[in-house]
Amino acid sequence: MSARRLKPKITAPIFAALGDETRLRIVARLSAGGPMSIAHLTRDASVTRQAVTKHLHVLAHAGLARSARLGRESVWELQPEPLDAARRCLDGISAQWDAVLDRLKTFVED
Amino acid sequence: MSARRLKPKITAPIFAALGDETRLRIVARLSAGGPMSIAHLTRDASVTRQAVTKHLHVLAHAGLARSARLGRESVWELQPEPLDAARRCLDGISAQWDAVLDRLKTFVED
């Protein structure tokens, strides 16, 4: 099992996008409430609307979110594929680590 | 199902630690090869030993890795709990998002 299957170059930007507290809160709100506008996201966000906008663009650049203009507001929704990629990456790491622990254990018992 | 269960304040630093390509490579190597020294990690790391050391300390600060001095070398190993926390966070987001999609679908069909 090669570490190449984890594709760090692809998944690292996804983790980086999730690695900010404000941004992770936005992702959580979008996942819980469904698609919503920037103003609605800003309502209880503790930061400015422009900050929220920047975070949304970061998420979009990582493929995690997507926007559509609807009248005068822009509605943002989550994109599930990158989330799945991140999950697969973590699963791979855990699996490899478990395998290593097993090997070490049997080696010691040997 | 509340978004509070995702605990962004706790999990965001973990994602941030995984959000650097060099660091994610280190995690992948540790998970695939088991505990190893800094020099061994540096061998094919494309950056300096000091850079690797800094990254390891970042991982340690996020609870993802742990070191033990063994003679003149310091051996680093992965810590699985934060990885599991990150996985649970992603699972929660995906589950919430799926639930929202279901609600929207039945709403449209209604």
Add this chain to the structure above:
DNA sequence: GTCATGCGCAACTATCCGGTTGCCTTTTCC
């Protein structure tokens, strides 16, 4: 004893990043 290896510490640099303020355009509502 001596030399190479492994590592930590400190200083320095360049860049990125999160957040703000200010201003302007578009759309809705009355």
Add this chain to the structure above:
DNA sequence: GGAAAAGGCAACCGGATAGTTGCGCATGAC
């Protein structure tokens, strides 16, 4: 038509961060 709401664009700031180089200290090999 005019006020207000939603949002884009740009400039700016302070702090974090990824990386380097240089040096000194222990430990293991011979």
